[in-house]
Amino acid sequence: MEAALFVQIKTDNQIKSDAEANARLEERVRDKLKRYEQRLSHVEVHVSDANGGKGGTDKRVSLEVRPAGHAPIAVHADAHRVETAVTAAVHKIERALAHAIGKQKDSKGH
Numbered sequence: 104m105e106a107a108l109f110v111q112i113k114t115d116n117q118i119k120s121d122a123e124a125n126a127r128l129e130e131r132v133r134d135k136l137k138r139y140e141q142r143l144s145h146v147e148v149h150v151s152d153a154n155g156g157k158g159g160t161d162k163r164v165s166l167e168v169r170p171a172g173h174a175p176i177a178v179h180a181d182a183h184r185v186e187t188a189v190t191a192a193v194h195k196i197e198r199a200l201a202h203a204i205g206k207q208k209d210s211k212g213h
Contacts, residue, residue, distance in 0.1 A: 108133065110146045117152035118162075118185065128189055135193040136168070139200050145169040148192075150185055164188040166196050173203050 110129045114120040132146060147167045154161035162185045167177040176199045180191035 108136075108140050108143055108146065110148065112148045113150070115151040117155055118150050120150070128185070131186070131189055132166075132193060135197065136200075139168075139170070139204075142170050142200075142204065143168050144171060148189065150188075153181065162188045164192040166192040168196055168200065170200060170203060176200065176203060
């Protein structure tokens with residue numbers, strides 16, 4: 104039986120969120136992390152509005168993944184739009200996972 108990757112989306116009270124928007128974000132994260140799916144047990148996506156109603160580059164996405172055999176890995180990204188911040192955070196987490204998993208393979212001689 105295949106273990107399912109648990110993706111949790113959390114937003115602050117400044118971000119307009121609904122089930123459809125959360126499903127789109129979850130799908131984007133799952134799609135980008137598909138190659139690591141078997142190595143991850145949990146993904147948390149925290150979306151916040153850093154500046155409230157002031158505007159600017161104020162959407163912050165914090166992304167934390169829990170890879171098997173490693174400490175949790177967390178990254179942050181800021182952008183004008185939530186979707187852009189999620190994409191940037193996922194790219195950062197992909198690089199961090201490749202580095203962490205690559206180090207594990209090197210230490211085991213694989």
